[in-house]
Amino acid sequence: MKKLLSLVLPLAGLFLSPAIFAAEDGMRGTDMPMPPPKLAPAEGASVKIVSPKDGQVVKGGAVPLEFKLTKGKRGNHVHAYVDGELMGMFMSETGTLTGIQPGKHTLELRVVVADHTTELDARDKVAFVVK
Numbered sequence: 001m002k003k004l005l006s007l008v009l010p011l012a013g014l015f016l017s018p019a020i021f022a023a024e025d026g027m028r029g030t031d032m033p034m035p036p037p038k039l040a041p042a043e044g045a046s047v048k049i050v051s052p053k054d055g056q057v058v059k060g061g062a063v064p065l066e067f068k069l070t071k072g073k074r075g076n077h078v079h080a081y082v083d084g085e086l087m088g089m090f091m092s093e094t095g096t097l098t099g100i101q102p103g104k105h106t107l108e109l110r111v112v113v114a115d116h117t118t119e120l121d122a123r124d125k126v127a128f129v130v131k
């Protein structure tokens, strides 16, 4: 259980930073130094988003997240991207995406190795709407 606790803190920081960034910089994505994803072979890993469902309308800025993770040889946890920006990571198969603004969004989950940088070609993507 200790391991889980230590992961909660960096996660909180990740959730906060994109919202702050967007508030300071009205033009999104102009000079964000984000390298294009280089995905490693899945090697048996896969992820399937259960919630939100594709096209689902969610009320409020907290989006319930649920997914099925198959770790395969190297997978460890998932990274969550909203509209192409890393919003956080999830070790367990349920969680909440917070701070999502009203409007249409895409959610992509990628299975990642324990090093947090090697993302696998094991992904799932849905569109959802926040009202």
Ligand SMILES: [Cu+2]
Residues within 6 Å of the ligand: 077, 078, 079, 089, 112, 115, 116, 117
């Ligand atoms: Cu990670």
